[in-house]
Amino acid sequence: MSLPSSSLAASSLSNWAVVGRLFRLTWSYRRGCLKVLATQVVLLTMGLSGLSLTGLGIDYIRNTMAAGAGEVVPAPKIFGLALPAGWAPMQVILGIAGVILLLAAGRAFLNYAYFVSVNRLLQQELVVDLRGAVYDRLQRLSFRFFDANSTGSIITRVTGDVQSLRMFLDQVLFQSVIMAVSLTVYIIYMASLSPRLMLACLATTPLLALLSMWFSRATQPAYAHNRTLVERMVQLLAESIQGIAVTKAFGREAENRARFEAANQACYDQQLGIFWRISLFSPAVGFLTRVNMVVLLTYGGWLVAQGQLPLGTGLVVFAGLLEQFSGQINNVATVVNSVQQSLIGSRRVFEIIDANIEVQSAPQAERFQRLRGDVRFENVGFAYSGVDPVLRDINLELRAGQMVAILGATGAGKSVLMSLIPRFYDVTSGRLLIDGRDIRELHLDDLRRNIGLVFQESFLFSNTIAANIAFGHPTATREQVEKAARIAAAHEFITALPEGYDTVLGESGNTLSGGQRQRIAIARAVLLEPAILLLDDPTAAIDSETEHEIFEALERAIAGRTTFIVAHRLSTLRRADFIIVMENGRIVERGTHEELMAARGAYRRVANLQLVDARELTAGGEEGAEP
Structure with missing residues (x-):
């Protein structure tokens, strides 16, 4: 008899539908998300402040060196605050350096706070909650669902694919917001320094956008296929462990190793193709951002030579902004790569969460x-x-x-x-x-x-014998457990074990004989007095x-x-x-x-x-x- 094909084999959710679900999920953790993003805004502000002070210091040094004997160069204001009158040039420079150092220390502390907040939010809250939600759904799905879907597929979704939602928040949502805010600030800042230089340096940006779109479309099918290959490998592993006795009995260890190596190699070969695309994309982005720096040195240098742009607060600060702009653009590769992985994995998680609960109590069910x-x-x-x-x-x-x-x-x-x-x-x-x-x-x-049930092949949990018998009636007393065991003719062999009813069974109760496992299962059913x-x-x-x-x-x-x-x-x-x-x-x-x-x-x-x-x-x- 053939079973229905997997209801999870194909998804009806479009990419935009998945993104919408991910944003709604994120909204449930909005307080933590806003805290993380606010930290990044402060870090961005402190970074720009340090860069501005660096340019200010360079201009002060240059002006001091160019000043004639006895000429006093006025000390620059730091964040609108004037330095004490009478400070020597060296004191001014040390003052500026001290503020830069304090900003660096503050950024180091905030970076630490950022990583702690992100990991607490994503790993300890979102992933734990989501994994619990998926497991809860699995507990309420009917047997028809498990008939139609392999153990390897379900395990992969609950463990690996759940991490895809973490990836979406961390490497897509957070990074995209940070990137958008940073790039906007950098462009405004560069435009305030020299609009013409900004337009010249950012002329390659449209090419970066086109390159990112191509990369996204090229890698999505590859990531989807990769998930299927990994799922098959996990299923093969699960079957190999469950059927180890049959494998050894028929001497098929070598064949099983060959099958697993083939599945493992297929995953490797397919991932290699993805990495090949990434290896082309990242250098291309890096090359285009280096072109921007060449434009800056030539055209920006000419503007400085013409006296149209200061060296420190102009060219040096512009160079720092362009470097950070290029760094954010380089992150496009990571974000685009993460988008594809997170969409594929998130879709697979949502397929379980959305799976129809065919068997459940009616709203007005009689108690x-x-x-x-x-x-x-x-x-x-x-x-x-x-x-x-x-x-x-x-x-x-x-x-x-x-x-x-x-x-x-x-x-x-x-x-x-x-x-x-x-x-x-x-x-x-x-x-x-x-x-x-x-x-x-x-x-x-x-x-x-x-209803009390005893299956043809009874499953026992990795717990004590008493806990297995009382599985359906956790509050049962030891006397009730022993009474049920006597009815099932199990009391005698249980008490002969070293720990008696407190003996911890191995996986699936494999430390007992088939007859012993069955008698414990009968005791488990009888204890309910169904x-x-x-x-x-x-x-x-x-x-x-x-x-x-x-x-x-x-x-x-x-x-x-x-x-x-x-x-x-x-x-x-x-x-x-x-x-x-x-x-x-x-x-x-x-x-x-x-x-x-x-x-x-x-x-x-x-x-x-x-x-x-x-x-x-x-x-x-x-x-x-x-x-």
């Missing part, structure tokens, strides 16, 4: 504490998007306390049928009712608290003797509870009040064991095969016992 457990399927059908129906015309009714066993081949729809009861998926046709109410009208949290139990072939990984022990214990837990159990062993099927047999998403037979055996249908064929296997096994044992 309740306890269900009776009457379950009725009325002409229920279910299909994944874009594929053939998985379930068709399911009609089934259980009264509270009844137990139904479900038999069928792989792909018959057994697990999907049970997944509809806790609303892992919503039915696509018909109705599913519990206690006479459509489950879509019940509050989702209350519904699931009344009205409905869903057991998806819970004894598949357990030997016959342990199965007998578990079902003897479960009989007490099942009593009074509606129970659905997927099973294939006759010993389990016979315990049910009635049995349904499924084929291709339909119920083809139903009845008790005796009724289905008499019907001579699919159930009888399965039962006879098990009886034949049991006789052969018994016969083999008897032959082996003979001398």
Whole structure:
């Protein structure tokens, strides 16, 4: 059965839509952003003040050297304040130098404050909040979303792509605002010194704008493809770790290394192409800004020689402004590069945040504490998007306390049928009712608290055994946990462990056997004391003797509870009040064991095969016992 293609494979968000979302997100942190930008404005002002004082000092030195013997050169004013009368030239120069030094110290402190503020805002607030929002969304999405999207894709978006929004604020928004303000101030300042010199020096600026536009359009598809390659590499890594036992069992380590190296090399080769474009763009920008400096030295030098421009407060200050102007222009490469990366990554994050929550409580959903457990399927059908129906015309009714066993081949729809009861998926046709109410009208949290589940492959968390059993009931006492473990025939092996119930399990509980993991999962379901139990072939990984022990214990837990159990062993099927047999998403037979055996249908064929296997096994044992 094919699953629907990934809903995250393609985005409907345009670049402008993504930028709009990013600005709205930024507005949520406007206080911190304004603080950061204000700091940069102060830094810009202090830098320009230091540059002006440098030019002032140079002009004072030049005028002093050109003055005749006994001629007194008036001391310049610093920020409109006159220096004390009678100061010697050396004192004036040291005074100007002292103010420049104080400004430098102030800029160093503010730079420190700026970096602290930026990192606190972006790393500790925005990234943490956003990652939490994405994780919260993932917790509320239906199983259909996880069926359609790979683990590697989701992990990459939650970890790496979230940083793209940080990049947008730091390297795009902040830098763009700082660049715009700085360039505007520099142009105004240069125009006040010499409009003609400014126009001559900035003649190459339109070429820089055209070059930046070309670079932006050329790199966007490359960055999008790079994200896909990285995602594939992460998925391959995740699968390799999860399937390490299979890899080693079949001796496929070398092949896996080759696959990963190929994926890693593909990322490298593709990134190399991006870096090649960047390596062309940055020198081109640098060359054009150096052309501006050549114009300054030739034309500006001529203006100084003609007496139309002072050396210090004119040419030297202009040179400093042009140097800083060129530095901001050089940042265009970084900003344009960051724009593409942040847009691609941000779009991928927004795709998760915008993903439709298909299964959720209705606005007027009914709250309740306890269900009776009457379950009725009325002409229920279910299909994944874009594929053939998985379930068709399911009609089934259980009264509270009844137990139904479900038999069928792989792909018959057994697990999907049970997944509809806790609303892992919503039915696509018909109705599913519990206690006479459509489950879509019940509050989702209350519904699931009344349902205990044991999956075919039970997942345990890297926590203590007690915490795993109490996962659905965190406030349970140790006595309640131990009672549930006894019901699941798990208490004996748990207490034999060095730390007992406080034993910390490895990842996915891999330090326990399959049967032990399953019994802890059964205890986890039983602890809820649910009205409905869903057991998806819970004894598949357990030997016959342990199965007998578990079902003897479960009989007490099942009593009074509606129970659905997927099973294939006759010993389990016979315990049910009635049995349904499924084929291709339909119920083809139903009845008790005796009724289905008499019907001579699919159930009888399965039962006879098990009886034949049991006789052969018994016969083999008897032959082996003979001398």
